[in-house]
Amino acid sequence: MAVVGQALRSEWTKIRSVRSTVWTLGTAVVVTVALGVLICTLARKDFEGMPDRQRLAFDPTNISFAGMGLGQLAMIVFGVLVVSNEYSTGMIRTSLAAVPQRGVFLFCKLLVAAALVFVVGLVTSFTTFFAGQAALGEHRAYLGDPGVLRAVLGGALYMTMIALFSMAVATMLRSPMLSLGILMPFFFLISSILGNVSATRKIGRYLPDQAGSKIMQVVAPVNDETPYGPWGGFAIMVVWTMAALLAGYLLLNRRDA
Template identity: 75%
Template sequence: MAAIQVVRSEWTKIRSVASTVWTLSLAVVVTIALGMLISALTRHEFDNMSAKDKLSFDPTFISFAGMSLGQLAMIVFGVLVVSNEYSTGMIRTSLAAVPQRGTFLFSKIAVATGLALVVGLATSFVAFFLGQAMLGSHKAEIGDPHVLRAVIGGGLYMTLIAVFSMGVAVMLRSPMLSLGILMPFFFLVSNILGNVSATKKIGRYLPDQAGSKIMQVVTPIDDDTPYGPWGGLAIMVLWVVAALAGGYVLLKRRDA
């Protein structure tokens, strides 16, 4: 089957599954709503902040506070896109129709990545503008130095979270197992490693912690991270490439 036909087939599969549409919608709503709420609360509490906190205040990053929960929905989307076919047994039919496993996998990843990128960028821009509206006089403008980079970076971050989840799901094949590993990894392990002084230097190289640097405009005063926004995004990309490579190798070697 020609690559174009495979891509069309994967697009039809993704848009016809209600769960993928719902998870992307949830990512949008949660990210924007929570970002607006945290921005409004921050404006209310701004005058009570310490001098140190005011110097590190990053209005752009505040508007992305909802990403912490929004990425949860992107993880679910990434897992479902891949593992739905395994859980229903349709993977055998798909691989019979497209024997070239590399073509099958990367067509699926390409379509899902494109969709995640569109949703991620739209969410990031809306979260920024509505978040800044909530911040009132403390807001940043899209034309301020590095702000546009951070806003575009927010969309890239959400996309990469989804693609990383796809790679893990290809390796594990089971939606429950994939989510059972990814959820604790991002919401427990990463936070613990990043906030405990003994493991902080390890935590900063995990995909979510490294990737989120792209959304920062103001560097916190006590931040000694050895890489900048683009360096952090590059680290996250390496994690994603490793996950996809692992998925590709295992898909080639084993039966459906």
């Protein structure tokens, strides 16, 4: 237990002492909130012109999270930097010499980073929800409405899973450029294409970001044929993340630093 405590303190020191990781978290908050407020403002102005069908499917809670797509970009960068910074600077050798049990080393790194992201995610989710609902005016939702609190908490859980998935990929690849070169197209190109093309939509809905984002929905979209609910989608995202983390651990345990 003493080793775990020391490793946790060490990982916390690493994260807060690297300016780039701190800035990425701050960027995630600002971008998510600012874009969410902007989209909510535009939605309020367009509401009266919407067809009745779209009004029935109007989800004020989910609209306030419209900035989450760009916010997750910062979380991806954060997750990659937390792991790959040590490889790019050569500090990984010192870290593994101090904590030779690689499972303990990886667990402590993941725990500290995930806890920090979850706290930042909570602040971001609640801030963007209240700010977005204020911008929506009379079309707003309230925290006590059915499903709203789950969706707001789900925003924090979603950001945490994105960061953990990114950390897992960085653990496997070790290179920050290679990790970002795979994660960026995966989330912002491949996932988008598969999810919006009718021929591949059934595949795209099982990708981690598309499945996980379901937890932030309160009202189902028009013609939604998704075979799972909010928690089912989040469970799919957790399975993806756990599989990536297992692969990262196995490779970390087998390779030299």
